[in-house]
Amino acid sequence: MAYAGVAKRFFSNKQAVISGCVILLYFICAVGFEIWTAAAEANHTIAPHLAVSDAVYQAPSSSHLLGTDYQGRDVLLRAAAASSTALKVGLVSGIISVFIGVSLGAAAGFFGGKTDDIVVWIYSTFASMPSLLFILALALLVSRDFLSPALLGAVKTAAFILRVEPGTLAVYCAIGLTGWVTLCRTVRAETMKLKKMPYVEAAKVAGTNSFTIIKRHILPNVMHLVIIYFTLTFAGAVMLEVIVSYLGFGVQNAPSWGVMISDGQEQLWRGIWWELAAATGFLFILVLALNILGDALRDILDPKN
Numbered sequence: 408m409a410y411a412g413v414a415k416r417f418f419s420n421k422q423a424v425i426s427g428c429v430i431l432l433y434f435i436c437a438v439g440f441e442i443w444t445a446a447a448e449a450n451h452t453i454a455p456h457l458a459v460s461d462a463v464y465q466a467p468s469s470s471h472l473l474g475t476d477y478q479g480r481d482v483l484l485r486a487a488a489a490s491s492t493a494l495k496v497g498l499v500s501g502i503i504s505v506f507i508g509v510s511l512g513a514a515a516g517f518f519g520g521k522t523d524d525i526v527v528w529i530y531s532t533f534a535s536m537p538s539l540l541f542i543l544a545l546a547l548l549v550s551r552d553f554l555s556p557a558l559l560g561a562v563k564t565a566a567f568i569l570r571v572e573p574g575t576l577a578v579y580c581a582i583g584l585t586g587w588v589t590l591c592r593t594v595r596a597e598t599m600k601l602k603k604m605p606y607v608e609a610a611k612v613a614g615t616n617s618f619t620i621i622k623r624h625i626l627p628n629v630m631h632l633v634i635i636y637f638t639l640t641f642a643g644a645v646m647l648e649v650i651v652s653y654l655g656f657g658v659q660n661a662p663s664w665g666v667m668i669s670d671g672q673e674q675l676w677r678g679i680w681w682e683l684a685a686a687t688g689f690l691f692i693l694v695l696a697l698n699i700l701g702d703a704l705r706d707i708l709d710p711k712n
Contacts (some may be wrong), residue, residue: 416707423703429696437491441570444488456484456662464679474681476670486685489662493693495569496579496648497641503583504640505633508590513621513629515591516598526595530588542581542647546656550574571661578657582644590636597629631708635701642697649690664690 417423440456447454460479467474473483515526548554549562550573559573566576601607601624610620651657652665659666664686671683 413707417703420703420707422699423707426696426700426703429692430700433490433693433696434494436487437494440488441491445570454488456481456488464674464677467681473685474679476667476682477674482667482682482685485662485667486664486689489664489667489686489689490693492571492648492658492661492663493645493690495571496582497644499569499576499579500583500586500644501637501640503580504587504590505637507584508587508636509594509626509629509633511587512591512594513598513625516595517602517617517621517625519599523595526591530591533585534588536585538582538585538647539650541585542578542651543654543656545581545584546574546577546651549577572659574656575658575661578648578651579644582647586640586643590633590640593632593636594629597632598625601625601628631704634708635705638697638701638704642694642701645690645697646694 417427440454444454444457447457458480460475462471462475462479463477465471465475465479471481471483473481473486476482476485511526511529515523549559552559554562562573562576566573569576571579598621604624607620607624610624648657649663649665649668652663653669654665655669657663657665667682667686671679671681671686675683
């Protein structure tokens with residue numbers, strides 16, 4: 408499908424455009440707060456969304472539109488700043504999932520035989536693992552320094568580049584390592600169908616290298632599936648990070664919707680609802696937009712349409 412045709416169909420779909428604008432707003436917000444925080448650290452000051460005050464549990468007002476939390480921090484700013492955490496976990500885990508899923512799926516579908524058997528065994532094993540327990544276990548291994556010095560050093564370097572804690576980065580990676588199975592199955596099935604197409608058979612007869620065939624003829628024809636899957640994986644990764652942070656194993660010192668929900672639920676009995684409402688509201692809107700965009704892209708990129 409031509410890029411111009413895809414763009415035309417995308418902009419003619421109102422739901423896709425609105426969802427894309429909402430997601431873009433979250434991205435801008437996330438990048439903006441990351442730059443803001445980095446600049447504050449460079450100047451040895453505290454960014455406004457991290458600053459504490461005496462205005463503890465202040466109700467929503469003109470000065471604090473969504474009130475303040477137990478440390479007097481502005482809830483709206485913290486909820487908006489937590490978009491950067493959602494952005495990081497979505498991108499890191501999504502890229503890991505796509506890389507593993509596409510690589511193994513294409514190899515299994517194209518080569519078949521023992522390669523296919525090994526890949527099927529691997530994704531069957533991962534599919535049978537409790538994802539949440541695996542994520543928590545990997546987070547504990549990193550946060551308690553149970554890894555080898557070389558591996559722990561690599562994790563800390565990557566965490567420094569992404570401006571996250573090592574344990575938090577472990578959560579991001581664990582989500583990616585457990586989320587590739589569905590894409591692998593889909594790419595494997597699609598590759599089995601594509602390798603029987605005349606142009607692929609012609610490339611084989613011409614003596615083209617197998618990996619060149621996969622790169623030129625297989626991968627371009629499964630990219631629409633990858634884009635759709637990445638969008639939906641992004642939403643799932645954000646929700647998983649919220650769950651893990653809510654349980655106390657994810658983000659510790661940075662704004663996170665999971666941490667805000669955990670803190671806010673303890674004060675509901677006192678009528679302090681705004682922290683919980685802000686975190687769930689921001690999460691709900693982002694996940695809804697991602698799912699709507701994924702459904703729209705499925706219709707737009709489907710070769711049958």
